[in-house]
Each structure stands twice: as C-alpha cells, then as structure tokens.
Amino acid sequence: MTKINANTRWNQNGITIAGGNGKGAGLNQLDTPWGLYIDDDDQIVYIADTYNHRIVEWKCGATSGQVVAGGNGSGNQNGQLSRPRDVIVDKERSSLIISDSGNYRVMRWPGRNGIGGQTLISHVNCHGIAMDNDGYLYVPDCDEHDVKRWGIGVTSGIVVAGGNGAGNRLDQLNGPMHIFVDQECSVYVADQNNHRVMKWMKGAKEGIVVAGGQGEGNSLSQLSRPRGVTVDQLGTVYVADNGNHRVMRWIKGAKQGSLVIGGNGEGEQPNQLFCPQDLSFDRQGNLYVVDLKNHRVQRFDII
Numbered sequence: 001m002t003k004i005n006a007n008t009r010w011n012q013n014g015i016t017i018a019g020g021n022g023k024g025a026g027l028n029q030l031d032t033p034w035g036l037y038i039d040d041d042d043q044i045v046y047i048a049d050t051y052n053h054r055i056v057e058w059k060c061g062a063t064s065g066q067v068v069a070g071g072n073g074s075g076n077q078n079g080q081l082s083r084p085r086d087v088i089v090d091k092e093r094s095s096l097i098i099s100d101s102g103n104y105r106v107m108r109w110p111g112r113n114g115i116g117g118q119t120l121i122s123h124v125n126c127h128g129i130a131m132d133n134d135g136y137l138y139v140p141d142c143d144e145h146d147v148k149r150w151g152i153g154v155t156s157g158i159v160v161a162g163g164n165g166a167g168n169r170l171d172q173l174n175g176p177m178h179i180f181v182d183q184e185c186s187v188y189v190a191d192q193n194n195h196r197v198m199k200w201m202k203g204a205k206e207g208i209v210v211a212g213g214q215g216e217g218n219s220l221s222q223l224s225r226p227r228g229v230t231v232d233q234l235g236t237v238y239v240a241d242n243g244n245h246r247v248m249r250w251i252k253g254a255k256q257g258s259l260v261i262g263g264n265g266e267g268e269q270p271n272q273l274f275c276p277q278d279l280s281f282d283r284q285g286n287l288y289v290v291d292l293k294n295h296r297v298q299r300f301d302i303i
Contacts, residue, residue: 035086
C-alpha cells in the first residue's frame, strides 16, 4: 500500500496522462473510460476503455495508447469485449483480468500480444474487480448485490459482502461498484445506490460504514453515487465521489470526509472533474483519477 499520512496533499491541477483529446476511438483518445490499474514496475497505466470495447495501455509519457485486449468491436467472441469496466494485472500468470460487463463475464487475457481471452466467471453483472495477495478474485455483482471471492479454477464463488438482497441494512448492498481488498482481506465496497462505502472484514456477516451513509448529498458527510475506492496503509479511504465531481478521503473512524481533488463543479479544467469513476495511487503517492465524461485519465502529483 501507498505510504501516505493524514497531512498529505496533492496538486489541485491534474496532468492528463491518457486521452484528453475528446471522445473517440483513436489511439490518442478514450470513450467513457471506467477502470484503471497502475503497473508501477513497468510504468504503465491500463485502462478499461469501455465504449471502445477494449483495454489500452499507456506508457509513462506516451501521447497515445496501445490496445492490449479487445478492440475488435463489441461482441462475445474470445477476441472481443463488450463494455469492459475494469482491469487488473495478474503478475503471477502474466495476464490481465477483465470485467467484461456487456457479456456478463470475467475474462483472463494473455498479457503480451494475446489475441483472445478465456472466460473465468460467467453470468455476473460486474463493474469492479480486485485480487488479494493469495490470488483470489473478488467480484461484485450489481444484480445480486453482493461481492464473491473466487479461487482459480473453481466453479462457484463465496459471498464475502452483501448477499441479502438490495437494501441499506449493514448486511446489505445496493448496486456495488468498484472494490478494494486490503492485506487482511477486508473488502471495501463502493455501495453506489446507498451513497456509502462499506468495509467488510474477513468472515464478517455485516459491514461497517466507513464513508458516507448520510443519504445522497454534497456535504462533507455525504457522497453521491460513489464509484471508485482505494485505501492507504493507515486505513484512510479515498472515494471517487461521482455525482459531486470530486475525490474525498475519510480518516479511519471519522464522521465526515475531507476534499482531496475537484469539488469545483463539473468541467474539463485541470482543477475539475466530470463524473470521476475510478482512482488509484502509484508508489510515489501520486493520485490517478479516471475522469469519465472528460474521456481522460488525470494524474494529481503529491506535494
């Protein structure tokens, strides 16, 4: 995890590191990007370029990306994707794991020059995806309102969050989006329709509200359709607060959050976001944000 403390600040003006050339299908463009993965070892950002039905990689400093999965139109063949929402890198198996939401499946795709993938999980309405240190996959399902943990090669997952129907009780979720799994295998869930982030500890029967949960709104104690979530080594939760066009952070146990980035209304200026979707840190603590409706990925440098 990134070593960040409670006083850490980021430059309020972002630098566009992918896309930013309008909505489109060119290699220097994105179309409604959704999820991202930072590969620090190779200094590459992988992006789920949703409505181009492809996964692209942007190397550090590049002015255009490279297609590494999909890109053959929307479809359900092994060489195609349909509205992919997230991607992670499985270093152990030199492959990409992709939530291929339009096909209701999770795929594994060879990491280098792969022309097609294999289906790992079927019949799942999945937006985010995560993996723990032991190689288990964590997959949220917006139809089942749960998060399941899947072992490699198994045919059924185990519910680790939600699973009690759509609702706002502590044992329920409603529209889980992106997730984050920490080193203790606690699962943090962006519980979109409940406007909160939940933490489910390993083996827990119900979750703990760690951000929001005060209804939809734009006060410091509220969120609006949270999408992306990541957590630092102190347990501070960072949230892509989609409907408020901002990134918030919640110190462990806090009743309200603080503004990290954005909050200047929707827009395309360097200090603005337009429906932020996902977020992640690199090793240096720089913050990357998928700026959905600006069709770009922004990096906010640590101060």
